[in-house]
Amino acid sequence: MFDDSTSRRKLVCVSGLKMYFPIRGGLLRRHSGDVKAVDDVSFDIFEGETLGVVGESGCGKSTCGRAVLRLYDLTAGTVLVDGIDISTMGQGALRKIRPVMQMVFQDPQACLNPRMSLADIIGEPLVEHTRLSKADRLARIYELMDAVGLNRDFANRYPHEFSGGQRQRIGIARALALNPKFIVCDEPIAALDVSIQAQVVNLLEDLQKEFGLTYLFISHDLSMVRHIADRVAVMYLGKIVELAAREGLYRDPKHPYTQALLSAVPEPDPVAHDTANRTILTGDVPSPSNPPTGCNFCTRCPQAMEICRQLDPEFREVEPGRFVACHLFNENETAG
């Protein structure tokens, strides 16, 4: 299934993406350093696929998702969406492209205006970007509500009247309003209960099939990403350490961090728990304003070598379609 990926169209191409946030200190607010939230990240997303991005908090996965949509001014790198370079585009031009790329946010409570009715929320992008008449707009709003499984009678209600799962449906309907091609889902299920998470994930999958959507699915939940994503990128401290097709990554993780991350996920099976041989990482993630020299993971890596503390490993293709940034997979160095 992976061989045909080269022939598939790339909808989103990201290369060398950097997103630094300046740290200013002192009386004169002098620039004293940077938080390197995303530090030289490259990946492509094929049309119609779901690319999962996993990592722990602070690894830069959300910043990466927002940067791809140009919600920030990029520090460096290029982002191509549907063949158009948006990395340095001005706000005016960017606005015309916005309908193509949308976002679903983590906290459905915070991203919905409590003073707007459901119809106003879902209709707002239509008001901004289209010239539909009032009646056509309402028809479209109803259509969207049907698509995400919200009862049409709720159109005049307000966000506080809905449960978390329903609010997330409202957020999804709003993202769909302008027929986007590409949606960044930033932890869309993190705030929901397990039984509701499955409902929302199934909805996202249905919508993808129906409208041919492409997702960048950001989550810290490795098991959910395994379910929804076609390919998965693992981030650590601002960098992608491994990028591979879902099955390969979960069956045979290459990077020591991916291995540790997967082994840390508690399995809902008490028997497996007792027999499992798990890698438990020691220590915490270093600060992204002061990352270690060499490989970012060298301070916690159980297999760290001398070279890891000196040289940042290159993010290279070790097998077709499989990228790893680790010295263990650099034959020239390990063979010698």
Place this chain on the structure above:
Amino acid sequence: MLDGATPSVLDVKDLTTTFKTRVGAVHAVNNVSFNLKAGELLGVVGESGSGKSVTMMSLIGLVPSPPARVTGGPVMFEGQDLLTASNEQLRKVRGARIGFVFQDPMTSLNPVFSVGFQVMEPLRKHMGMNKTRARARARELLDLVGIPDAARRLDDFPHQFSGGMRQRVMIAIALACDPKVLIADEPTTALDVTIQAQIIELMKDLRDKLGMAVIWITHDLGVIAGIADRVLVMYGGQIVEHAPVRDLFANPRHPYTRALLLTVPNVRGERAQRLRVIEGQPPILRAAPTACPFRDRCEHAFDRCSRENPARRLVGPVHDVACFWDPETGASSDV
């Protein structure tokens, strides 16, 4: 490891908590009974609003009353009924005999006091230690929970610690007075998986070392599978199933437990083509239950489920379930 001979340290009978709100009553906890044996780890699973936290808060008088009203009981702990105990008596229990670890270590630590001060506080209040002794003990405790360079870090403030380290501090405070029971309310929910794995290992280790009983509240079935000896499954303010952990996962009896186990995707093993869904929403507990709280979402529900609230019935030596339906025959049980 768990037989009838092990004495209970905590015995809860028919605990009920209702909140009076402006829009009416909320029956958050309904007739909850369970016991906790010495040295065991009891897992409590449920979704938000299932009453798992309120149950634990109620039994040691941590829910504000009013608006809450805690009835039922007794809640027997070390020979006294905690529900009828005076505030004075409860204060001697809380933080000393029963320790707590809450979900969010940032909001439960006081940002303006040093970590050392906060670990020393229960030692001085409950154990009557002087400053020097309390400080020495605080250092030992931070060592015990695996905080590197403990002596120096005593004078640091909570914001100087990472999330995982803060949770370790919380555990140190909870353990300070050598409690009989430790109640951990979603202690790893706010943490990353690799840090969660560290805290789980630490708690298992401490339990073995110190021999206290632990109640671990979580919504994560994976965590439960890894640490618990026995499990209570809560739904709609009630215990719907209770079983030893292996029994629960191998032979779940309640439709809610079964559905829950099927909904959760896995990182290993087979990948489901499509996630199983529990349709609908959890109930809003406006009235005292007169029917099964899960009936509207249950695929096996029949008439009786909406007429009567099923009582917990034994289906194994230590396995009980509050449901009329029998998974083996597919028929309703006649109790």
